[in-house]
Amino acid sequence: xxxxxxxxxxxxxxxxxxxxxxxxxxxxxxxxxxxxxxxASELEAWxxxxxxxxxxxxxxxxxxxxxxxxxxxxxxxxxxxRMADRVRSTLGHGVDQAEEHLGPDRIQxxxxxxxxxxxxxxxxxxxxxxxxxxxxxxxxxGVFQSLNALPRLEPSPEFQERVMAAxxxxxxxxxxxxxxxxxxxxxxxxxxxxxxxxxxxRKGWSFLGAMASVPALLIVAVVGAVLAHPLLSWGGLAxxxxxxxxxxxxxxxxxxxxxxxxxxxxxxxxxxxxxxAATPTLALAGLxxxxxxxxxxxxxxxxxxxxxxxxAGRHV
Amino acid sequence: xxxxxxxxxxxxxxxxxxxxxAFRELLTxxxxxVFSLVFRMVRDRELAEDVAQEAFxxxxxxxHSYNPSYKFSSWIFKIANNMAIDRLRKKELDTVSIHGSPNxxxxxxxxxxxxxLTAQDETPDQYTENRELGNQIExxxxxxxxxxxxxxxxxxxxxxxxxxxxxxxxxxxxxxxTFIHRGRSELKELLAGATA
Numbered sequence: 001x002x003x004x005x006x007x008x009x010x011x012x013x014x015x016x017x018x019x020x021x022x023x024x025x026x027x028x029x030x031x032x033x034x035x036x037x038x039x040a041s042e043l044e045a046w047x048x049x050x051x052x053x054x055x056x057x058x059x060x061x062x063x064x065x066x067x068x069x070x071x072x073x074x075x076x077x078x079x080x081x082r083m084a085d086r087v088r089s090t091l092g093h094g095v096d097q098a099e100e101h102l103g104p105d106r107i108q109x110x111x112x113x114x115x116x117x118x119x120x121x122x123x124x125x126x127x128x129x130x131x132x133x134x135x136x137x138x139x140x141x142g143v144f145q146s147l148n149a150l151p152r153l154e155p156s157p158e159f160q161e162r163v164m165a166a167x168x169x170x171x172x173x174x175x176x177x178x179x180x181x182x183x184x185x186x187x188x189x190x191x192x193x194x195x196x197x198x199x200x201x202r203k204g205w206s207f208l209g210a211m212a213s214v215p216a217l218l219i220v221a222v223v224g225a226v227l228a229h230p231l232l233s234w235g236g237l238a239x240x241x242x243x244x245x246x247x248x249x250x251x252x253x254x255x256x257x258x259x260x261x262x263x264x265x266x267x268x269x270x271x272x273x274x275x276x277a278a279t280p281t282l283a284l285a286g287l288x289x290x291x292x293x294x295x296x297x298x299x300x301x302x303x304x305x306x307x308x309x310x311x312a313g314r315h316v
Numbered sequence: 317x318x319x320x321x322x323x324x325x326x327x328x329x330x331x332x333x334x335x336x337x338a339f340r341e342l343l344t345x346x347x348x349x350v351f352s353l354v355f356r357m358v359r360d361r362e363l364a365e366d367v368a369q370e371a372f373x374x375x376x377x378x379x380h381s382y383n384p385s386y387k388f389s390s391w392i393f394k395i396a397n398n399m400a401i402d403r404l405r406k407k408e409l410d411t412v413s414i415h416g417s418p419n420x421x422x423x424x425x426x427x428x429x430x431x432x433l434t435a436q437d438e439t440p441d442q443y444t445e446n447r448e449l450g451n452q453i454e455x456x457x458x459x460x461x462x463x464x465x466x467x468x469x470x471x472x473x474x475x476x477x478x479x480x481x482x483x484x485x486x487x488x489x490x491x492x493x494t495f496i497h498r499g500r501s502e503l504k505e506l507l508a509g510a511t512a
Contacts, residue, residue, distance in 0.1 A: 140504065
C-alpha cells in the first residue's frame with residue numbers, strides 16, 4: 001500500500017476501482033487522490049478502460065455450436081466404474097493408462113519434494129504403471145544427481161591475502177582495538193542498536209508514545225498532588241525558588257571573591273605594579289608596548305572583519 | 317574473542333566497527349562459495365578471481381549498507397552475481413566485428429577486408445580447454461543463459477531456497493522457478509545430446 005507521499009501503483013488503483021480495498025486501506029487512497037492530480041488522471045484512465053471492458057459485447061457462436069461440443073463429450077461412465085476410479089484415486093493404487101504423462105515441471109517438483117501429498121501419491125502411481133515416464137524420471141534423476149554433486153571450486157591460495165590487501169588500499173586505515181576508537185566502536189554499536197529500536201509501524205509508534213508518556217503523566221500526577229495541599233500555591237513556590245536561587249548566587253560570588261583575595265597571583269600582580277610605579281621609565285615602556293599591541297590588534301580586526309581585502313587574483 | 321563462533325550478522329556488526337578480524341572471517345567463510353559462483357558464470361579462473369575480489373572489496377567497503385534482516389550470504393551473492401553479469405556483458409561487447417571495406421567489389425573481397433577483434437581473455441574453445449569445467453555437466457552449464465545458470469547454481473550448489481534465490485537475483489519467486497525449471501530442462505537435453 002502506498003503512503004500519502006508516494007504515487008499510487010496501478011495495482012492499488014485497480015483494486016480501488018474494483019472495491020477490493022478494505023475501509024482502512026481505502027481512506028489513504030482517497031486522501032491521496034484528492035491531492036494528487038497525476039494519480040487522479042490515472043484513475044480516470046483506468047475507469048475509462050474498465051467501462052470499455054464492461055461494455056464489450058458478448059459474441060454469439062454458430063447455432064449448432066452446442067450440439068457439436070456435446071457430441072465430443074464422452075458418455076458418462078457407469079456408477080460402478082466411477083466408484084472404482086474414485087477408490088483407485090484415493091488409495092493411490094494403480095493408474096489409468098489414459099492418464100496424462102508426467103511433464104518436466106511435474107517430475108522436477110516430484111524430485112524436489114515440492115508436491116503435496118495427494119499429487120505426490122498420484123505421480124508415484126503413474127510412474128509405477130507407466131514405463132515411458134519411468135525412463136524420463138530416471139533421466140531427470142541423473143540431472144539432479146549431477147547438479148547436486150557439483151563441488152564448490154577453490155580459488156588460488158593467495159586469494160584471501162589479495163582481497164584483504166585490495167580492501168586495505170581501498171579504504172582509510174583500519175581502527176585498532178584500543179582507547180578512544182574502542183569507545184567510538186561501542187558508541188556506534190549502541191547507535192545501531194538504538195536505531196533498531198525506532199518503530200517502523202503505526203502500532204510501534206503508538207506503543208512507544210504510550211511508554212514515553214507514562215513518566216510525564218506520573219510527574220503531572222505528583223505535582224498535582226503536591227499543589228492540592230491547601231498551604232501550597234504557585235506564587236509560594238515561585239517565591240521559594242527565587243530565594244533559593246538568590247541565596248545560591250550570593251554564596252558563589254562570596255566564595256569567588258574570597259578566593260581571589262586569598263590567591264598568591266593577585267599578590268604577585270600587585271607587587272609587579274608597585275615595582276613598575278617605582279621605576280617610571282619601565283612603566284612608560286610597558287604602557288607603550290601595551291598601546292602598540294592594542295593598535296595592532298585593532299588593525300587586524302579592522303582588516304579581517306570590517307574591511308576584508310579580496311583574495312581574488314592572489315596565488316595560493 | 318573467537319570470531320569463528322560468531323554468526324554472520326554479528327560478524328557484519330563488528331566489521332561495521334572496522335574490525336579486521338571480522339572482515340577476514342567473513343572472507344574465509346564466503347571465498348569458496350562466491351568464487352565458485354563467479355567462476356562458473358565467467359568461466360575463466362583468472363577473471364573469476366578478479367571479479368570475486370572486486371565483489372568482496374565492494375561489499376566490505378559498503379558493509380554499513382548491509383541490512384541484517386537478510387542473510388549475509390544473500391547480500392554477498394547478489395553483489396558478486398551482479399558483477400559477474402556485468403563482466404559477461406562487457407565480454408560480449410569486447411568482441412567487435414568491423415565491417416569489410418565499402419570499396420570491395422565482391423563478397424570475397426569484403427570478407428577478406430573484414431576484421432574481427434576478440435578479447436584476449438575469451439577463446440572459443442575455453443570451455444573444453446578448461447579442465448576444471450571440462451566435464452559434461454560443467455560444459456552443459458556453460459551453455460545456459462546467465463540467469464538460468466545463476467538460479468540453478470544457487471539452488472543446487474549453494475542450497476538456497478527459491479525465496480532466497482529470488483532475493484539474490486531481484487526477481488519474483490515465480491520467475492526463479494521458471495529459470496530453474498527451464499535451466500534444468502536445457503541441461504537435460506544437452507546431457508542427452510552429449511551421451512547420444
